[in-house]
Amino acid sequence: MLNLSIQNAVPAATPPASVSDDNTSDPKKDSSKAPVGIHVDLSPLGLQKSKKAERDKDIDESELPDSVKQSLKAIRDKQEELEKKQQELQQLMSNSSMPPEEKQEKVKALQAEVSSLSRGLVDSKNNLVSSMQDQGLTEQQIQTAMALMN
Secondary structure: OEEEEEEOOOOOOOOOOOOOOOOOOOOOOOOOOOOOEEEEEEOHHHHHHHHHHHHOHHHHHOOOOHHHHHHHHHHHHHHHHHHHHHHHHHHHHOOOOOOHHHHHHHHHHHHHHHHHHHHHHHHHHHHHHHHHHHHOOOHHHHHHHHHHHO
């Protein structure tokens, strides 16, 4: 949900500022003016999308076909998800307060998720390389895509 509020975007008409004899004006003296600006509150989903757009700015600015750009963004999403699961696994393994049997079950489940995500990431990268070759991308475009992939 996007919450926009505009505060004093159009200031009320004010009389012309007086000019003192020494040709200086002190902005601190005129406290009758309200601050002018826009305040925007983004929902957590909006913040996530904003961060993702910033993260993918280099991909969007590249001169690659849209299908390649979308694949690169999907690969980054998978990489991010894999990193989160790996961190989760590390935290779980360092947790000494959990009963060993429960910990072992959860570790196995997370290891399976990490393994699956790793395979999916490798498959996505291989598919992108094949797709780029099939599309007849130039060597420079392929190098750009490979650099953006990592």
